[in-house]
Amino acid sequence: MTRAYRVGDDLPPLEIPVTRTLIVAGAIASRDYQDVHHDAELAREKGSPDIFMNILTTNGLVGRYLTDHFGPTAVLRKVAIRLGAPNYPGDVMRLTGHITDIRAGEPAEAVVQVTGDNRIGRHVTGTVTIALPGPSPKRGGA
Amino acid sequence: MSGAGIETFGNSERDDLYAQLRAYEGRAAATAGRGKDLVNQPMIRHWCEAMGDTSPAYRGPDAVAPPAMLQAWTMGGLSGHTDGTGRSAAYDEMFALLDGAGYTSVVATDCEQEYLRPLRPGDRITFDTVIESVSPRKTTKLGTGYFVTTRTDVHADGERAGTHRFRILKYRPAQRKKDSEPARRPRPVINRDNAGFWAGVAEHRLLIQRCTDCATLRLPWMPGCNACGGAEWDTVEAGGEGTVFSHVVMHHPAFPAFAPDGEGGPYAVALVELAEGVRIVSNVIGVPYDKVRVGMPVHLDFLRTDPDLELPVFRASEGG
Numbered sequence: 420m421t422r423a424y425r426v427g428d429d430l431p432p433l434e435i436p437v438t439r440t441l442i443v444a445g446a447i448a449s450r451d452y453q454d455v456h457h458d459a460e461l462a463r464e465k466g467s468p469d470i471f472m473n474i475l476t477t478n479g480l481v482g483r484y485l486t487d488h489f490g491p492t493a494v495l496r497k498v499a500i501r502l503g504a505p506n507y508p509g510d511v512m513r514l515t516g517h518i519t520d521i522r523a524g525e526p527a528e529a530v531v532q533v534t535g536d537n538r539i540g541r542h543v544t545g546t547v548t549i550a551l552p553g554p555s556p557k558r559g560g561a
Numbered sequence: 562m563s564g565a566g567i568e569t570f571g572n573s574e575r576d577d578l579y580a581q582l583r584a585y586e587g588r589a590a591a592t593a594g595r596g597k598d599l600v601n602q603p604m605i606r607h608w609c610e611a612m613g614d615t616s617p618a619y620r621g622p623d624a625v626a627p628p629a630m631l632q633a634w635t636m637g638g639l640s641g642h643t644d645g646t647g648r649s650a651a652y653d654e655m656f657a658l659l660d661g662a663g664y665t666s667v668v669a670t671d672c673e674q675e676y677l678r679p680l681r682p683g684d685r686i687t688f689d690t691v692i693e694s695v696s697p698r699k700t701t702k703l704g705t706g707y708f709v710t711t712r713t714d715v716h717a718d719g720e721r722a723g724t725h726r727f728r729i730l731k732y733r734p735a736q737r738k739k740d741s742e743p744a745r746r747p748r749p750v751i752n753r754d755n756a757g758f759w760a761g762v763a764e765h766r767l768l769i770q771r772c773t774d775c776a777t778l779r780l781p782w783m784p785g786c787n788a789c790g791g792a793e794w795d796t797v798e799a800g801g802e803g804t805v806f807s808h809v810v811m812h813h814p815a816f817p818a819f820a821p822d823g824e825g826g827p828y829a830v831a832l833v834e835l836a837e838g839v840r841i842v843s844n845v846i847g848v849p850y851d852k853v854r855v856g857m858p859v860h861l862d863f864l865r866t867d868p869d870l871e872l873p874v875f876r877a878s879e880g881g
Contacts, residue, residue, distance in 0.1 A: 435613075444611035448604075450636035453667065465666045466703055466734030474669035475632055476611070482629035483614040491618040495628040499673035504813055538827075540813035 424529055424551065430488045430516030435480060437472060437537065439508040445476030472506035477543050481533055484514045485547050489529070492552035496528060499547075504540035512537045516547075526550045578662050582695040582707060585655045589691055590711050594647025596634045596686030600626050600717070605682070608633065625679035631715055631723045632672070634686040652692065655709070656731070663733045664706045671710075671728035677721050684717035693726070702814055706732025744818035746866050755782040757796065765863050767799040767873050769839055780839040799835050801861035803875060805845065806834040808853050818866070819844070829853040833875050841873070848877040 435441070446456035454461040456473045463469070482495055506512055512535045520530035528550050535543040598604060605626050609619050612627070619627055626634075642648035659665075680686075696708035713725040751759050758781070761768035770779045774791030785792050808831040811819065820826045829850040834840045845853045846864065859875035866872060 441611065448608040448611035449630070449633045450638045452639045455666075455668070464734070474672050475629075478632075478672050478674070479608065479612040479614070479627065479629045482627060483612050483616070486614070486616050486618070491616045494679070495676055497673070497675045498629055499671075501671045502669065538812070539815065 424489075424518060424521060426518055426521055428518045430484070430518075430531065433484050433487070433514045435512045435514065437506045437508060437510040437512055439470070442470055442472045442476070442506070442508060445479065446473045449473060449475035449479070451475055467505070469507045472542075474500070474502055477502065477506070477535070480512075481514070481535070481543065481545055481547065484516065484533065485531060485549050488516070489549055490552055494526075494550040495547065496550055497548040498545065500533075500543050500545035502543055504537060504542050506537055506542050507539075510537040510539070512542055519546075526552070576698050578658065579695070579697050579707070581658055582655060582709075585651055585692050586694055587691065588651040589649045589689065590652035591642075591647040591688060591690035591713070592649055594635060594642075594688045594690065596688070597636075597638060598634070600634060600680045600682050600684040600686065602682050604633070605630070625681055628676040628679070628723070629674070630680070631674050631676065632713075632725050632727070634680070635688045635713060635715065635725075647688070652690075655692065655695075659707065659731045664731045666704065666706075666732050666734050667729050668703060668732070669727065669729050670708065671726070673726040674723060676723045678717065678723075680717050680722055684722070686722075687716045687719070689714050699730075701730060701732065702735070703730070704732040704735040706730050743867075744816070746818040746870060746872075748870065754784050758782045761796070761798070762863070762871060762873055767801070767835075767841075767861055768796040769799055769835070769837055770794045771797050778837055778839050780835075780841055797837065799837055799861060802836040803833040803859050803861070805831045805853060805855055805857040805859060805875075806840055807832040807855060808845065810850050810853075827851070831859075831875065833859055843872070844874045846874050846876050853877070 443457045451473045455465055455467055456470055459470050478498060478500055481500055482498055485495065486493055514533060514535045516531045516533045518529055519532050522528045528548055531547045531549065533545040533547055534541060602624060605619055605624060608627060608630050614627060618625055690711050690713040693710045693712050698705060698707055708728055708730050710726065710728045715723045715725060749759060758768055770782050771794060772786035772789060772791045773793040773795055775786060775789040777786055777788040778797065779787065808829050810827050810829050812827045820828045827850045829845050830842065831845045831853060832840050832842055845859060858878040860878055862874050862876040864872050864874040
């Protein structure tokens with residue numbers, strides 16, 4: 420039942436089209452009404468060429484990338500991200516992950532290094548700690 | 562004034578604003594803040610729809626909230642942190658100082674969250690936020706400003722549920738060029754040692770220096786010969802044929818003046834080996850940036866980048 424995860428494993432990449440809709444929907448779903456995430460004209464006045472994705476959406480996408488891979492019984496413990504090149508509309512962000520540590524325990528935890536690249540560079544680098552699903556199919560939270 | 566020796570970039574003035582901002586380190590940004598909504602399924606669903614997150618953990622009677630939503634439950638939303646949501650005067654004062662000094666824009670740069678227990682529909686969110694640190698003034702591509710780091714402890718029904726460390730850059734936007742003033746390439750520095758090179762370019766001739774003592778060719782132009790030390794020279798006009806010896810593709814940061822579309826998109830920078838044997842750094846034109854290859858035959862061309870500047874560049878040869 421327990422899938423063997425190993426240090427050094429790569430997660431399959433996930434490509435996320437960065438649409439204007441995703442940027443706005445993510446901002447509103449995260450209750451972030453900063454104009455740079457929905458109003459292109461005001462974003463330009465603030466020195467940005469267009470609206471750009473807010474950090475909460477990036478955080479949510481990184482979380483989703485991990486739980487998509489490890490399954491719904493895996494539980495996020497820590498997500499630490501740093502943003503670089505902005506996610507502008509029309510770009511594609513490619514998320515990749517690499518398991519850097521497996522910690523024994525009940526439940527065991529995996530540490531995953533995550534990067535998300537777009538056309539202009541590295542949008543996000545992050546480190547995620549995730550509790551791995553145990554043998555029971557029930558939710559692994561505690 | 563506690564900020565001893567803090568200097569701004571580019572001049573020697575003290576950064577008095579930084580000294581004022583540092584006084585806010587350790588002070589509360591929010592005390593006993595209250596989430597505007599209980600943790601609830603509609604907001605969870607809206608989040609999952611936006612993120613494309615279909616995990617069954619966030620649906621149904623046993624649903625938990627996506628952990629990465631932690632901060633969302635503490636947000637002020639469109640109406641902001643109105644009375645009773647715990648925002649402290651200190652935080653508003655610090656922001657007013659920054660706004661008053663022209664640092665009016667905000668961008669988030671770092672988010673570190675730790676989740677201690679799942680949030681479930683019905684949980685009442687409270688939070689306390691402290692201003693952990695303020696950076697000295699930094700210059701970034703977006704503009705110049707200060708990084709402000711806060712730490713928020715989030716409680717659900719009084720139990721510790723998670724911590725959230727957040728870093729923002731509060732900055733003064735860099736001036737953007739108007740559309741009517743397209744970005745211009747940097748001007749070459751012309752001096753006694755290289756004036757002949759640029760005089761040649763003006764006549765659409767690429768001139769290579771030749772040592773009159775040992776006949777060694779050299780490019781770029783230099784006062785003396787690296788081979789024999791000779792100071793005397795004459796010139797040879799390049800025939801114009803060459804090959805790409807090496808190249809890189811510039812993606813980020815964007816320098817619009819260098820990109821063929823003027824939008825700052827990727828562009829190729831090549832080291833071209835001329836038929837005469839010397840090499841020159843230039844751009845390859847006539848092919849997309851990702852079609853430039855080592856060994857590709859190219860020939861000399863001249864590109865007027867703006868009314869005041871013309872540069873030798875290399876065009877990929879037909880059928881190359």
